Amino acid sequence: MSIFDYFRSAKKDTASIAKERLQIIVAHERNQRNKPDYLPKLQxxxxxxxxxxxxxxxxxxxxxxxxxxxxxxxxxxxxLPERA
Amino acid sequence: MSIFDYFRSAKKDTASIAKERLQIIVAHERNQRNKPDYLPKLQxxxxxxxxxxxxxxxxxxxxxxxxxxxxxxxxxxxxLPERA
Incomplete structure (x- = not known):
């Protein structure tokens, strides 16, 4: 593989790769209206x-x-941080 | 309070109180197709x-x-378990 091929494929990867992401959702449905105050601590x-x-x-x-x-x-x- | 009142109030509570629930969602969006195998451990x-x-x-x-x-x-x- 020549150096040109290398850059071509590298460029393609950069374009097609989206950032890596992590999403965490904690939902607490209560039967009373007193708010759960542990969610900020839980974070x-x-x-x-x-x-x-x-x-x-x-x-x-x-x-x-x-x-x-x-x-x-x-x-x-x-x-998430992109890996080398 | 008679036994009849007890059942009446108990029934009312059961009817008006929805179950308390907690939902946790962890979503990991990767830029590669190798699956993150830490989610089962994370659980x-x-x-x-x-x-x-x-x-x-x-x-x-x-x-x-x-x-x-x-x-x-x-x-x-x-x-979540209902409290007394």
Whole structure:
């Protein structure tokens, strides 16, 4: 394979490869309207568990916490670092 | 309170209170088709973290693991025990 072929194939890969992502959703549906206050605390612990298996860059973690009636939702969107 | 009142109120509670549920979804979107094999292992660790905050009965945990192209999804559906 010539150096030109190498770049051609490398370029193709870059174009076709989307970023690697991890999404974690925790939804708690309660029968009472007192909000579960453990979801914010849970967030950090979940990340610690995930970190045992994949590299997570703290800057690449997007956290969303919603309370909608008696449903509380914790959403973590993580963009994983690209490997060399 | 007579036994009749007891049953009446108990019935009312059962009717108006929906079950408390917890849902956890972990989705890993990869740029390659090699499946992440850590999701099954992750499952038990996630439950251990959750158990610090809420009572989880192992019989009430439904696990689903899907691989769809380069997206792997772990889904845990938990029915939480009703409190007295």
């Amino acid at each position: 950090q612990e979940l990340l610690e568990v995930i970190r045992k298996y994949v590299d997570v860059d703290q800057d690449q973690v997007e956290v969303q916490l919603d309370n909608n009636g008696n449903c509380s939702v914790l959403e973590l969107n993580i963009t | 038990q660790e996630l439950l251990e973290v959750i158990r610090k905050y809420v009572d989880v009965d192992q019989d009430q945990v439904e696990v689903q693991l899907d691989n769809n192209g380069n997206c792997s999804v772990l889904e845990l559906n938990i029915t």
